[in-house]
Amino acid sequence: MPDTITANHTVAIEDVEYQKEMLARLYRPSGAGPFPAALQVHGGAWTGKDRTDMRKSIEATKMPLSASAFAMKSLPPVAPHPGSIQDINLGIRWLKATAREFKSRPEWVGSWGTSSGGHQVLLAAMRALNSTYSALPGPAGVDAKQAWVISGWGVLDPLLRYNLAKKAGNEELVRLHDTFWLTEAAHEDASPPAMLKRGEKCELPPALVFGGDKDEWVPIELMRSFVADYNKAGGNAELQLYEGANHGFMTGKPDAPYGASAIERMKQFIRKHTTG
Helix, strand or coil: CCCCCCCCCCEEEEEEEEECCEEEEEEEECCCCCCCEEEEECCCCCCCCCCCCCHHHHHHHCCCCEEEEEECCCCCCCCCCCHHHHHHHHHHHHHHHCHHHHCCCHHHEEEEEECHHHHHHHHHHHCCCCCCCCCCCCCCCCCCCCCCEEEECCCCCHHHHHHHHHHHCCHHHHHHHHHHHCCHHHHHHCCHHHHHHCCCCCCCCCEEEEEECCCCCCCHHHHHHHHHHHHHCCCCEEEEEECCCCCCCCCCCCCCCCHHHHHHHHHHHHHHCCCC
16 A cells, blocks of 8 residues: 555645534545544643644645544533533544545544643543543444544643642633633543543553653653553553653644654654554
8 A cells, every 4th residue: 555644745725514513624635545534633721722723733744634624623611621522522423434535544533632632632532432522413323433642742631730820820721721621520530641540441542642841731750651551551652752842842833843753753653553
């Protein structure tokens, strides 16, 4: 099979409605494929930004992710948690159902996200069959299990970040947490590291966790322990650290230090899990 992930392709960009009044921005490569397919979930402290976030980075990858969908998701005050996770769950089901239309395969559909989006893709992947998260009606006979998941500087433990923001006196960030999560109990319940620590039965697709060793919101010890616990639970997770990089080190800046190497690392990981 040709290595479609490294070949050069032109990319067409379009917005499509994947549920009523909710848009996904598609990046569709030229060529015959088949290509990997990804749902990308933006950051913004769970409350901000939109599907155009990280556009420069996805274009810089020159990575033909068939229907790389930057999903529009419900945000507070319309929908606090778990509204956005329900949208992501539906987005994965929709992308799997339409994968062949976009020159991909259902079994090649994964996701990647950054910051709060990095938290949400992990949560959605690990609770792919959760009845609350899969509550939105969608394609018949399609589940939200993923072939792979990538979390870039993901806020792995929302409650830890909430407490760090309080300690730092970052009132705006604390307010955004309160707006989305509503309670500390919700923070804790939807924490992927806590889910593993308490022995919750989870889906564990191959995962790549990457970030900087100077991340002010996601301590390096947390990244290491999460990956170790993920693997101990039977998953296959990889950790990639970038020396001196802080939180959001390449947000909208693919030419930032480590940007090129981080993008290449993502491409290698996706290639590894979308062959055969």
